[in-house]
Amino acid sequence: MDSEIAEALIREFTRVQAAPFVPEVQLYLADKLVPLWQATEWQAAGPQAPPFWAFAWPGSQALARYLIEAPETVAQRRVLDFGAGCGLAAIAAVMADASRVAAVDVDPLAVVAQRMNARLNGVAFEHRCQDLVGDDISEEVVLVGDVCYERETTERVVPWLRDLARGGALVLIADPGRTYAPVDGLELLATYDVPTLRELESVDQKRTRLWRLDAVKAT
Ligand SMILES: C[S@@+](CC[C@H](N)C(=O)[O-])C[C@H]1O[C@@H](n2cnc3c(N)ncnc32)[C@H](O)[C@@H]1O
Numbered sequence: 001m002d003s004e005i006a007e008a009l010i011r012e013f014t015r016v017q018a019a020p021f022v023p024e025v026q027l028y029l030a031d032k033l034v035p036l037w038q039a040t041e042w043q044a045a046g047p048q049a050p051p052f053w054a055f056a057w058p059g060s061q062a063l064a065r066y067l068i069e070a071p072e073t074v075a076q077r078r079v080l081d082f083g084a085g086c087g088l089a090a091i092a093a094v095m096a097d098a099s100r101v102a103a104v105d106v107d108p109l110a111v112v113a114q115r116m117n118a119r120l121n122g123v124a125f126e127h128r129c130q131d132l133v134g135d136d137i138s139e140e141v142v143l144v145g146d147v148c149y150e151r152e153t154t155e156r157v158v159p160w161l162r163d164l165a166r167g168g169a170l171v172l173i174a175d176p177g178r179t180y181a182p183v184d185g186l187e188l189l190a191t192y193d194v195p196t197l198r199e200l201e202s203v204d205q206k207r208t209r210l211w212r213l214d215a216v217k218a219t
Helices: 003-013 034-044 058-069 088-095 108-120 151-166
Strands: 015-019 022-029 078-082 100-105 126-129 141-145 170-175 186-195 205-213
Touching (some): 003 034, 015 058, 022 058, 022 088, 022 108, 058 088, 058 141, 058 170, 078 088, 088 108, 100 108, 108 126, 141 151, 151 205
Parallel strands (some): 078 100, 100 126, 141 170
Antiparallel strands (some): 015 022, 170 205
């Protein structure tokens, strides 16, 4: 989809609002999933992934809260926001003085939303539309918010993240109890009750845990 059309669509189906758990950051956020999803499919004239990028999921809200409160986690370090969606965690990493921040997502519309959200907050970071899983990367910190919602994705992503941890990267996973999230080889860093949209989660908040992923599974 042409990026001007994508921007117009984002403006029409979202409104600028503070991330509920991270009021320091403004984002283009949708209040409803279905009308926007239908609009993306109509524009693209075919099936599209759900517009995950139009919501601040508990994962990125927890990561952003943590980085704003503990900026030393990323300060002067190279950071990758993997499965970045709206880019909230990447924005927080820039605010926390990371030396370089890249956001990666497989959805091209996420990249458009991230650019708009970066502009809103007066920050800049790199945007990549690509599936990096399996690649060797040079970032020192990898932020992973709410990507363990599908078995197939999680089974590919988590072993790769452990390889990155083995190579020395600090891998931070924030998860609100999704079915496929890893349960071992984790060090708990923070627990938050993150406000959520009832439209998406059927509840008003989700207990969300932020973990450091170890290089190896516990035995
Ligand atoms: C539930 S959303 C979470 C977005 C964001 N991290 C947050 O917490 O708000 C999951 C995101 O992961 C992205 N994603 C899924 N598989 C991916 C992959 N292999 N590489 C990059 N992004 C991926 C999706 O497109 C989607 O934007």
